[in-house]
Amino acid sequence: MKYFGSTFELLDCTTIDDVFLKVEDGSINFGVVPVENSTEGAVNNTQDCFIDSEVRIVGEEVVPIEHNLMFSATADTENFNAIASHKQSLAQCRKWLQENYPAVRFIECTSNAEAARLAKNDASIGAIASELAASIYGLEIKKHNIQDQYHNRTRFLVLSKFKAAPTGNDKTSVLIYTEN
Missing domain, CATH: 3.40.190.10 (Periplasmic binding protein-like II)
Structure with a gap:
């Protein structure tokens, strides 16, 4: 932008x-x-x-990449079924996800925007995306900067x-x- x-x-x-x-x-x-x-x-x-x-x-x-875990306002962030994101983003957060959510199912999406839309429409799904995506889709960020490499x-x-x-x-x- x-x-x-x-x-x-x-x-x-x-x-x-x-x-x-x-x-x-x-x-x-x-x-x-x-x-x-x-x-x-x-x-x-x-x-x-x-x-x-x-x-x-x-x-x-x-562009510096900062991945964030986000949910809809109605989501129970302690009990959810899946985390959605583009496969590149899932790979870039692999270690953090394994340490924090080893039993959660992952949904590969065609884009992080698609993942954010899924999370907006389904409170049982979280998304990994940017702060801009959270703003556009009205999602709440639970955890900032979850990427494995900070640079x-x-x-x-x-x-x-x-x-x-x-x-x-x-x-x-x-x-x-x-x-x-």
Whole structure:
């Protein structure tokens, strides 16, 4: 969001594929997708989407990742059935989750936004997501910063159909695809 300042409208997409499709069909001018995390490495789904896409990378942001455990206001935070999140987020919180909730079932979602929606609509489910997601979906954060690595960062790419003007600080990205 630092990339756009305060002049943007937030549109929720449930998958990385959905972001690419909306940029390609012109539904949105820009999309933001994760490409690499300092803890878990490459976000393969993002890389795969570039193979058949004509979208361009027009910017990037490296964002500190702070995962939070959150629930709906009506949830019993001592007795719940599951914790939902994107598989990358679950992996980034693996040790903390094993130490604090070894018997809880985990639900892999296509995004942390989807996990937050699940928690909003089902008081028996908690979600791992950002403070922004808690704010958007009206969830209460029970525990802040549950990620295993406190210096966890994710590199996000800003996508567009349109070519960006050169800035003098530009980078080149190359994706090599081979048939197996």
